[in-house]
Amino acid sequence: MKFLFLSLALLVSTNLIANECSKRFSLSDFQGYDSSKDCALEWKSNKKLYSAQVVFLEKGCQRFEGAENQDCYYVLYCPQNIKEETFISPPVYDDEEYLNQYCAFSNPQLRMLLGADNESPKSPLQAMIDCKDKKAVSISLKSATKLSKTCKL
Amino acid sequence: MKTTILFSFFLAFHSFAQTPTTSFTPAQYPILHYSISQDYPYRANVTVMPPAPICEDIVEENNNALTTTTPTPRHSSNVTITPEDTVVTISQENQHIAEVAKDELETNLAQTANDFSNEDEFFASITGEPPPNCQYSLRINQTNVNKICQAMDDLANDRPVRESAKCHVSNCSTASYLAMIQIAKTRSDWSSIQSRFTCNRPFPEAYRLFVGPNGLQAFMQQYELGDARRIRLNGSAASRSTKLQSDFAQGFPRKSDPILLQRDQTKGGTGHSVIFSHFETSSGSTYNPESPEQISKICYWSSNQGTHGSSNRCENVSYMSFIDAAHLKS
Numbered sequence: 001m002k003f004l005f006l007s008l009a010l011l012v013s014t015n016l017i018a019n020e021c022s023k024r025f026s027l028s029d030f031q032g033y034d035s036s037k038d039c040a041l042e043w044k045s046n047k048k049l050y051s052a053q054v055v056f057l058e059k060g061c062q063r064f065e066g067a068e069n070q071d072c073y074y075v076l077y078c079p080q081n082i083k084e085e086t087f088i089s090p091p092v093y094d095d096e097e098y099l100n101q102y103c104a105f106s107n108p109q110l111r112m113l114l115g116a117d118n119e120s121p122k123s124p125l126q127a128m129i130d131c132k133d134k135k136a137v138s139i140s141l142k143s144a145t146k147l148s149k150t151c152k153l
Numbered sequence: 154m155k156t157t158i159l160f161s162f163f164l165a166f167h168s169f170a171q172t173p174t175t176s177f178t179p180a181q182y183p184i185l186h187y188s189i190s191q192d193y194p195y196r197a198n199v200t201v202m203p204p205a206p207i208c209e210d211i212v213e214e215n216n217n218a219l220t221t222t223t224p225t226p227r228h229s230s231n232v233t234i235t236p237e238d239t240v241v242t243i244s245q246e247n248q249h250i251a252e253v254a255k256d257e258l259e260t261n262l263a264q265t266a267n268d269f270s271n272e273d274e275f276f277a278s279i280t281g282e283p284p285p286n287c288q289y290s291l292r293i294n295q296t297n298v299n300k301i302c303q304a305m306d307d308l309a310n311d312r313p314v315r316e317s318a319k320c321h322v323s324n325c326s327t328a329s330y331l332a333m334i335q336i337a338k339t340r341s342d343w344s345s346i347q348s349r350f351t352c353n354r355p356f357p358e359a360y361r362l363f364v365g366p367n368g369l370q371a372f373m374q375q376y377e378l379g380d381a382r383r384i385r386l387n388g389s390a391a392s393r394s395t396k397l398q399s400d401f402a403q404g405f406p407r408k409s410d411p412i413l414l415q416r417d418q419t420k421g422g423t424g425h426s427v428i429f430s431h432f433e434t435s436s437g438s439t440y441n442p443e444s445p446e447q448i449s450k451i452c453y454w455s456s457n458q459g460t461h462g463s464s465n466r467c468e469n470v471s472y473m474s475f476i477d478a479a480h481l482k483s
Contacts, residue, residue, distance in 0.1 A: 030418050061422055074422075085387050088474055090367070090415060091422050101365045107374050110367050118370070119383045120400060 021053045021078040024086050032060030032069075039151035041141045049080040052125045052141045054151040061091045070095060073153070075113050075127040075139060087123040089113035092139070099153060103131035113139065293324070298355050301327055305360060306352030308334050325455045326364050329426040332454075333363070333411050333481060337378070340483040346376050369413045369426070373479045380405075381479040386470060390435075393470050394447040397432060402442060406478035412453065413477040420472050427453035429478065433467050451476070 021040075027033050037056035042049065053076045061072035071094035077087040092099070092113060102111045108128075109116050115126035126142040130150065142148045293301070307314040308331060334350060337343060349359045363372045373381040382405045386393045406412050406429040414425040432440035433450040440448050450467040470476075 025418075031421070085385075087385065088417070090424075090475075092366070098366060102367075105367075105371060105375065110371050110374055116370075116383065118381055119385060120405075121385060123385075 020049070020051045020080055021055070021076045024078045024082075025076055025088065027055065030055065030057055030060060030074075032058040032071075034058050039139075039141075039149065041143060041147060041149040043143045043145050043147045045143075045145050048084075050124075050143065051078045051080075052076065052127070052143065052149075053078065054127075054139050054141070056094075061093060063093060073139065075125075075141070077114060077123055077125040077127075085121070087114050087125065089127055092129070094153070096135075099129070099136035100131075100134065102129040102136050103134045115142075293327075302352040302354060302356050305331065305334065305350065305357050309338070309347060309350035309357070311338075325426045327360075328455060329411055329428060330360050330363055332428050333372075336409060336411075336481045340378075340481075342483070346378075349376065363426075369411060369477045369479050373481070379480045379483070381477060384476045384478060386473045386475060390449065390471060391447065393473075394449070397448045397451075397470065398440075398442070398445055400478075401432065401440070401448075404480070406476070407480060407482075409482055410478045411481055412479070414451070414453075414468065414473055415475045415477070417472050417474045422474075425455065425468075427455035429453055430465060 021027060027035075034056050039054040040051060041053075042051045044050070055074050055076060057072050057074070059069040059071060062069050073089075073092040073094060075089035075092075079086065090113065105111055109118075111129045111131070113127040113129065114123040115128075116122070124144045126140075128140050128142075129136050130138040130140050136153055138153055139151045140148060141151065304314050337346070337350070340346075346359075350357050359372065359376070362375060363369065365371060370381050370383070373379060382400065384396065384400045384405060386396060400406075408429060408431065410429045412427055412429045414427060416423050416425075430452045432448045433452055434440050434446035435449040436446055438446070440446065449469060449471075451470055451473075452465065452467040454465050
């Protein structure tokens, strides 16, 4: 019974996050959006709800005109309060060679998808490509309240 | 073997007209270096994707989002391009026109000092009525990859671009990059970074960096070239305008800054590498901070599919998610 309750609570929580970003970004309009691969982080700050989400788009991004559509990720930042700004990362192509180029940067700021110092305005959420042995392995999300989550690529 | 002409937009320059409107006169056009190749294979069967540029042009126009400031048609109806084509064939008539234009351009280039002390003067001096058939290419074959790389190399090393490299196609990334070489060469620290611009197949290190992840930002930061900023846009037209006005007042972007336009998902989340010219207001005039009106469009130079090649044009900021701007000029 307890397990069932916890599962239900988790399901509701996950849906809340997904719904918030779905609502603010109209995710259903994103080509190739695969909700089964969502990776989300939710937190509260000053009684306000915030969520961040890594979404996967199957064949949803085109690097340049004429190229084949590619799988890709976006990181979304979704405050529940409609008056607060959302943020979206640049498309991150799910291509090993491309992803690993992030790991060649000597300046870690260049691995940041959201929350880099030269953003104007700067995203309260930090999203970063994580590297291991010079290979991109995950995207880490870090909230302003220091909550974090790692989303495997 | 049919004679073919491959056009390119290399030696990419920007016509930074300081006119009160968004109309660009022919004399302000950025004609980019192009050349003629005899007996080029009509249809190359090897297509090589260059390091992926962030470069997608929007060609459809359904809500006046794009304003092309190209007053004259430049794309001959004699040109036939199929999705499989990697080269372009043109008529004898257009070939002659192109040859004349090529000679004119090369003469102008040879006589023009390249110090970028006055962008308007410089760009005006090398530009004129663009030749027909200057083509934006969606795909670049191996032969053209080599030519582009050689052209980049010659340009970066102050050599006349070799004849064999003058003929190639381009996209917004290659065109913007060539303009960036010209701008970077005016920097006092050019000698310390020049080697990064040397052609190492398939492309120079600097170009690979520029078209890689976080490209423009990476290009600026890895080479410690100066300030770059990601200007995030959100919300209503008014809030976007306010944001752009604020950043513009802080110097981002400046005329001749390389910029990356990142569109939102309503436009497929595509990007476009361009050189900034100016902002256009909702009334259609050039934005002036001293008598500010709402900014509605960003005007730039690039190689655009929608204009079949290099041109100045303006694009609505209503669907931009961010604009990366970089102060490359020292």
